[in-house]
Amino acid sequence: MLQAAFVLVGTIFFAAVVLAVFRIVRGPSILDRMIATDMLVATLICALAAEMVQHEHTRTLPVLLVLAMTAFLATVGVARYVTQQDRPGGPQAEGGAAEGSAEGGAAGDDAAAHDTTSGRAAR
Amino acid sequence: MSAAELLDAGSVLFLFAAALLSLAAGIGIVRFPDPLSRMHAATKPQILGLVCALVALGLQAENGATVAALVPILAFQMLTAPVSAHMVGRAGYRTRHLRRDLLLRDELADAIDKAHADAAHHDVEPDLPGLVTDEDTSTPRP
Amino acid sequence: MSGRITEIGRWQGFLLQLPLLVWLVVLWLLLWGHVTVISVLTGILLALLVTRIFYLPPVDLSGRFSVYWGLAFAWHFAVDLVRASVLVAWQAIDPRGVPVNSVLAIQLHTRSDLIMTLTAEAISLVPGSLVVEVDRERSLLYVHALGTPDDAAVERVRHSVLVVEERIVRTLGSEHDVWLINRERRAAGRPPIRLSARQRRYEEAREGE
Numbered sequence: 001m002l003q004a005a006f007v008l009v010g011t012i013f014f015a016a017v018v019l020a021v022f023r024i025v026r027g028p029s030i031l032d033r034m035i036a037t038d039m040l041v042a043t044l045i046c047a048l049a050a051e052m053v054q055h056e057h058t059r060t061l062p063v064l065l066v067l068a069m070t071a072f073l074a075t076v077g078v079a080r081y082v083t084q085q086d087r088p089g090g091p092q093a094e095g096g097a098a099e100g101s102a103e104g105g106a107a108g109d110d111a112a113a114h115d116t117t118s119g120r121a122a123r
Numbered sequence: 124m125s126a127a128e129l130l131d132a133g134s135v136l137f138l139f140a141a142a143l144l145s146l147a148a149g150i151g152i153v154r155f156p157d158p159l160s161r162m163h164a165a166t167k168p169q170i171l172g173l174v175c176a177l178v179a180l181g182l183q184a185e186n187g188a189t190v191a192a193l194v195p196i197l198a199f200q201m202l203t204a205p206v207s208a209h210m211v212g213r214a215g216y217r218t219r220h221l222r223r224d225l226l227l228r229d230e231l232a233d234a235i236d237k238a239h240a241d242a243a244h245h246d247v248e249p250d251l252p253g254l255v256t257d258e259d260t261s262t263p264r265p
Numbered sequence: 266m267s268g269r270i271t272e273i274g275r276w277q278g279f280l281l282q283l284p285l286l287v288w289l290v291v292l293w294l295l296l297w298g299h300v301t302v303i304s305v306l307t308g309i310l311l312a313l314l315v316t317r318i319f320y321l322p323p324v325d326l327s328g329r330f331s332v333y334w335g336l337a338f339a340w341h342f343a344v345d346l347v348r349a350s351v352l353v354a355w356q357a358i359d360p361r362g363v364p365v366n367s368v369l370a371i372q373l374h375t376r377s378d379l380i381m382t383l384t385a386e387a388i389s390l391v392p393g394s395l396v397v398e399v400d401r402e403r404s405l406l407y408v409h410a411l412g413t414p415d416d417a418a419v420e421r422v423r424h425s426v427l428v429v430e431e432r433i434v435r436t437l438g439s440e441h442d443v444w445l446i447n448r449e450r451r452a453a454g455r456p457p458i459r460l461s462a463r464q465r466r467y468e469e470a471r472e473g474e
Contacts, residue, residue, distance in 0.1 A: 005135045012142035016168070019149030023161070031158045031215050038207060039152055039165035043145045045200075046168055049176035050138045053183050061192050065296070068173075068199040072207035079210035083217055144350060151357030159395065160366060163411040164357050167392045171350040188298040195295045205389035205396070212397045212409055216368070228419060230370035231398060231407045 006054045013047040034078045041071040130182045137179035144172040158215045162208055169204045173197060286312045334435040341432060345391050345425075353392040356412050364412035367419055368397060371426050373404045374449050375434060375442040381406070384430045394422060431458070440467040 020043065023036035045067050048060050144167050151164025177193045184190050216231065286309075293308035294300055356364050373381060381404055385396045388408065398407035410422040434442045435458055443464055447457035 002131055002135060005139070009135070009138045009142045012139075012146050016142070016145035016149035019146075019153050023152045029158060031211055031218075032161060035158060035161050035165050035211060036152055038211075039145075039148055039168065042165070042169040042172065043148070045196075046138075046141045046145055046172050046176040049180050050141070053134050053138060053179050056183065058180075058184075058189050058192075061189070061196075065192070065196050065199070068196045069203070071200075072203035075207035076210045079207070079214040082214040083210075144354060147354035147357045151353065154357060154363065156363055159397075159409050160363065160411060162395055162409075163353055163392055166390070166395075167350050167353055170390055170392075171346055174346075191295050192298055195292055198292070201390060202386075205386045208389050209385070209396050212395045216397045216409070226367055227365050227413050227415070228367040228369065231368045234370055 006050070009050055010047070013043060013050065016043050017047075030078060030082060034075045038071065038075050041067055045071075134179040134182045137175045137182070141168065141172040141175035141179070144168050144175070148172075159212060162211055162215070166204060166208055169200060173200055282316055285316060289315060329439070330437050331435060334432065335437075338432040338436050342387060342391075342429075349391045349393045353411060365414050367410050367413040367422070369408050369410060369419060369423060371406045371408055371423055373406060373430050374427070374445045375430065375438065376404050376445075377439070377442055380430065380433050380438060380442060383433050384426065387429050387433070388426055394426070434458075440464055441471075444468050444471055 017040060020036045020040040024033050024040070027033055045064055048064055048067075052058060052060055148164045148167045151167075152161045155161045155164055174197065177197055181190050181193055184193075289312035290305070290308040293311060294304060297304045373384065375381070378401070381399070381401070385399060385406055388394045388406075389396050393411045395409045395411075396406055397409045399405075400407070406426065408422065408426060410419070413419045413422060431446055434446050438446070440463070443458065444467060447468065450457050
């Protein structure tokens with residue numbers, strides 16, 4: 001009885017993952033793919049938890065933790081890259097943000113943002 | 124019915140809720156027409172689904188250490204999910220990845236238009252709202 | 266980072282950083298899953314190291330925290346989360362079609378960075394609303410809201426964000442933040458929040474200016 005319920009839960013998770021993968025394949029934009037990837041990871045976390053409940057162990061708990069901590073990094077990176085690529089020398093593009101590669105630009109923007117914040121706090 | 128069986132049933136119910144939320148998110152992500160709408164669909168399993176799954180785990184936990192390990196998982200997800208949501212939302216808006224015909228109101232576009240109009244009138248650089256570079260993404264909670 | 270800090274400034278800075286340090290140590294202990302002398306010591310050491318290396322400007326804490334309103338905020342947040350999740354789930358499968366959305370400029374009452382950040386976090390965590398842009402200078406949040414078929418729904422979203430801000434101010438806002446909220450509420454003909462003797466004195470002093 002309980003095992004049947006677990007199979008049903010697993011099937012629903014699988015369906016959700018298939019839908020997310022569909023969106024990753026279809027796109028159309030990179031942002032859609034990142035959103036779908038985000039959702040895929042969230043579903044994966046839930047599914048891992050379900051598996052732990054079913055087989056009564058806690059071995060994958062650290063995996064859950066690491067996924068929860070780092071899943072957003074890729075999304076943030078891509079979002080930054082997309083924003084910068086779209087407005088070369090945009091209204092607020094300062095110093096390193098406007099020029100160069102995506103990585104260099106992102107790092108420059110980051111540093112600039114930190115400087116403004118600390119500068120303001122020091123007033 | 125014993126206490127253990129009740130806990131098992133409770134766990135399965137919470138897992139069901141998490142699974143259904145994930146499925147609804149999957150349907151939303153396929154059905155919604157633009158990235159910003161899809162973003163809303165994707166945030167659901169991230170928070171409530173995760174809470175449900177963690178509660179299901181907590182009900183099965185034998186000791187306090189396992190429950191304690193669940194807290195940082197939720198804390199990290201709650202701290203980081205809005206960051207990625209905001210970054211994607213911002214990128215989506217700025218790069219015009221949204222269907223304007225599906226918007227009832229767009230007060231950000233109004234504000235940007237107004238800033239441009241004012242700038243043209245006074246012959247200065249437009250004072251664009253929202254386009255400040257310091258974001259709330261790097262500030263941890265106290 | 267700005268160069269020289271006076272002795273008093275450094276001490277104050279340490280006190281302001283204390284909540285962050287405590288949170289980091291608690292997190293470290295939660296990650297280990299047990300409390301021993303070694304784990305506490307390494308936790309404190311790492312917390313100091315992390316706050317030194319990844320320096321952030323200290324957050325302007327008001328120094329007050331209302332446990333009652335904190336719990337009320339947590340409860341309302343949980344209720345909102347469940348309700349909004351179910352609502353968005355329904356919108357996703359609603360056979361009548363996809364929802365109409367809006368991007369709203371929402372003028373917050375307060376100027377505090379901390380309250381603005383917490384408000385943005387809280388409303389981003391609830392499905393159906395998403396912060397697209399932040400105008401820190403004018404303390405405006407640009408919120409993308411899912412499912413706003415008419416103006417009434419737009420005003421509901423606007424109202425719900427302001428209510429969240431109000432709850433956060435009640436929990437940890439400074440006297441100035443509470444005064445800003447109260448001024449708005451009085452103008453709208455609603456009773457002010459949290460009128461302690463101290464708050465009343467502060468507000469009288471501000472109104473007198």
